[in-house]
């Protein structure tokens with residue numbers, strides 16, 4: 066079999082874990098499989114890079130020095146634990162040293178200029194994966210396998226220049242990945258590729274969105290015509306709810322692409338929201354598996370015909386870090402194009418709308434957007450729309466969360482919505498906004514963030530998801 070294996074940050078959190086990951090790769094190669102490895106940054110590193118990038122523009126050189134020293138130490142510790150052979154170890158230490166030095170220079174540049182552009186932010190973020198991949202490469206060679214490591218850019222993934230959330234240009238990427246990695250696989254060499262990072266056609270570093278290593282893995286899957294893509298993580302598979310909120314959450318053995326994509330979009334953090342796009346047409350199965358329990362089969366995500374769909378409601382997810390923007394105005398009533406104007410204003414600023422709800426009265430519309438951009442959304446809307454007869458008030462609530470109740474068999478089943486809302490009411494919690502897509506695969510609604518976990522629990526209990 067040809068398998069693309071992606072190891073998330075949680076699976077490469079320490080040198081010991083990296084050694085374990087190398088062992089899993091080795092077992093599968095010895096069982097006569099061709100294996101391609103995709104790695105995320107060590108757990109917590111991407112978040113710390115985001116933080117330092119933001120601080121650097123008003124920070125000091127000393128802060129940057131302290132940060133890079135700590136970052137080097139963290140990776141040095143992992144190298145020593147993961148790699149025993151001293152020659153390989155030295156080689157990886159060299160790469161690590163030079164990457165950390167380069168990062169130091171970039172951050173110092175940001176500090177002097179006092180500005181962090183989306184382009185330089187992506188450059189900073191790319192170091193997480195640029196530091197983790199060489200260690201995995203070293204650990205695999207330490208187990209006497211042949212291996213080569215690549216950045217996503219060197220492997221051939223090309224994207225547009227939407228920094229922070231770049232979209233891969235699939236035709237050129239597929240062609241280059243096949244050309245560069247295909248021959249290595251034929252020779253039994255294990256390619257190790259950084260997840261998350263790629264480059265524009267001009268070679269400028271981009272990132273493909275948080276959690277993007279999952280996406281890198283499926284892009285590689287289609288490009289190399291893999292038999293399966295395995296996403297290794299710290300949970301047994303995709304579960305009926307986030308196990309951190311519901312310890313009794315159950316593992317879902319099989320999901321259709323559509324169901325899994327729906328869950329990913331609504332922040333079942335087990336996957337990047339767009340990760341399944343590349344594999345759906347090619348019908349390449351994806352498995353979510355646990356590095357802690359590799360003997361378990363995990364969740365199989367495949368074509369609806371090949372996945373058993375039992376139960377009506379299958380999962381409930383909680384999406385935090387969102388904000389609700391409300392636009393009100395009697396001027397919008399009966400006015401063609403008024404909603405279009407709102408969407409256009411936000412679209413031009415690159416602000417993505419995740420959920421919409423509008424009443425028949427047409428006098429108000431509510432939208433859910435990422436909390437990170439709420440300030441930008443408000444000022445943009447106010448400048449473009451206020452005081453022009455259409456809109457009289459624009460407000461935002463940034464202490465909200467979206468709850469999504471999901472399952473393919475909800476389609477056409479009566480009474481689900483009423484049961485969901487009754488459950489929330491019985492828990493004494495107020496709903497701020499509701500939306501149900503015509504796909505009927507999910508019902509989503511907005512509550513105050515402080516009530517989020519309680520709502521997830523109430524719904525999980527009501528639909529007996531722990532017994533699914």
Ligand code: ADP
Nearest residue numbers: 073074075298300302303304306307333334335
């Ligand atoms: P990785 O580092 O492997 O990419 P992530 O943190 O991105 O890991 O995703 C795995 C985490 O997703 C789990 O630890 C779990 O807490 C969280 N999670 C949220 N919702 C779900 C769900 N429905 N099923 C499984 N995991 C979930």
Ligand code: ASP
Nearest residue numbers: 105111261275276277278
């Ligand atoms: N390291 C990146 C992130 O934290 C990509 C990933 O983990 O998939 O978002």
Ligand code: MG
Nearest residue numbers: 073276334335
């Ligand atoms: Mg992830």
